[in-house]
Amino acid sequence: xxxxxxxxxxxxxxxxxxxxxxxxxxxxxxxxxxxxxxxxxxxxxxxxxxxxxxxxxxxxxxxxxxxxxxxxxxxxxxxxxxxxxxxx
Amino acid sequence: xxxxxxxxxxxxxxxxxxxxxxxxxxxxxxxxxxxxxxxxxxxxxxxxxxxxxxxxxxxxxxxxxxxxxxxxxxxxxxxxxxxxxxxxxxxxxxxxxxxxxxxxxxxxxxxxxxxxxxxxxxxxxxxxxxxxxxxxxxxxxxxx
Numbered sequence: 001x002x003x004x005x006x007x008x009x010x011x012x013x014x015x016x017x018x019x020x021x022x023x024x025x026x027x028x029x030x031x032x033x034x035x036x037x038x039x040x041x042x043x044x045x046x047x048x049x050x051x052x053x054x055x056x057x058x059x060x061x062x063x064x065x066x067x068x069x070x071x072x073x074x075x076x077x078x079x080x081x082x083x084x085x086x087x088x
Numbered sequence: 089x090x091x092x093x094x095x096x097x098x099x100x101x102x103x104x105x106x107x108x109x110x111x112x113x114x115x116x117x118x119x120x121x122x123x124x125x126x127x128x129x130x131x132x133x134x135x136x137x138x139x140x141x142x143x144x145x146x147x148x149x150x151x152x153x154x155x156x157x158x159x160x161x162x163x164x165x166x167x168x169x170x171x172x173x174x175x176x177x178x179x180x181x182x183x184x185x186x187x188x189x190x191x192x193x194x195x196x197x198x199x200x201x202x203x204x205x206x207x208x209x210x211x212x213x214x215x216x217x218x219x220x221x222x223x224x225x226x227x228x229x230x231x232x
Contacts, residue, residue, distance in 0.1 A: 011193050031099060
C-alpha cells in the first residue's frame with residue numbers, strides 16, 4: 001500500500017490535515033483531518049511500512065493490545081482507500 | 089477522521105478552519121500554485137491591514153492581502169497582482185492563520201512573516217516600476 005502522489009500532510013488547528021496539491025487539487029477539494037495517532041499512521045504509510053510493522057510500532061508506543069492497534073490502522077486504511085488517497 | 093467532502097466555505101463555518109492548497113500565481117512568492125497549503129480560520133475579529141483574507145468574488149474564492157481599509161470596504165490585492173478589489177466585510181470568509189511551504193509551517197504571527205508582509209506591500213509600487221523598466225530595456229535590446 002502506498003499514499004497516492006499529490007497529497008500532503010499539513011499541521012492544522014486541531015491536529016493535522018491531508019490536503020490535495022498539484023493535479024490532485026483540480027479533481028479533489030477534500031480535506032481530511034487527522035489526530036496525532038492517525039498522523040503517525042500516515043507517516044508510516046508514507047515510509048512504506050507494512051500493516052504488521054505499523055501494528056508493532058503502535059503497540060510499543062501506546063502500550064495497547066494488538067487488536068486495538070489493528071482496528072485503528074484498519075479504520076484509517078479503509079478511509080484512505082475509500083477516498084482514493086491510498087493505493088493497494 | 090472526517091470523511092466528508094465539503095466545500096471550503098462549509099468546512100470553515102462548521103469546523104472553524106480549513107486547510108487548502110491555492111491555485112494561481114497572485115500570491116507568489118509566498119504561495120506557489122497548487123504546491124503550498126494554507127490554513128484559513130474563521131474570522132473572530134475585524135481583520136486589519138496586511139492580513140491575508142479569503143473572500144467571495146463572484147463564484148470564486150480568493151485569498152489576497154488587505155492593503156487598506158476604507159469606508160467603502162477593504163482594498164485587497166494579491167502580492168503578485170496589480171488588480172485591487174474593494175471587498176465589503178460581509179464577503180470575507182476567513183483569515184490566513186498559517187501556511188506550509190516546502191514542508192515548513194509559517195504562522196501569521198511569526199516576526200519574519202510580519203516583516204515580509206509589510207515589505208511586500210511597501211515595495212509594490214517599485215516592483216511595478218522595475219517590471220516596466222525591464223520590459224522597456226528588453227524591447228530596446230530586441231529592436232537593436
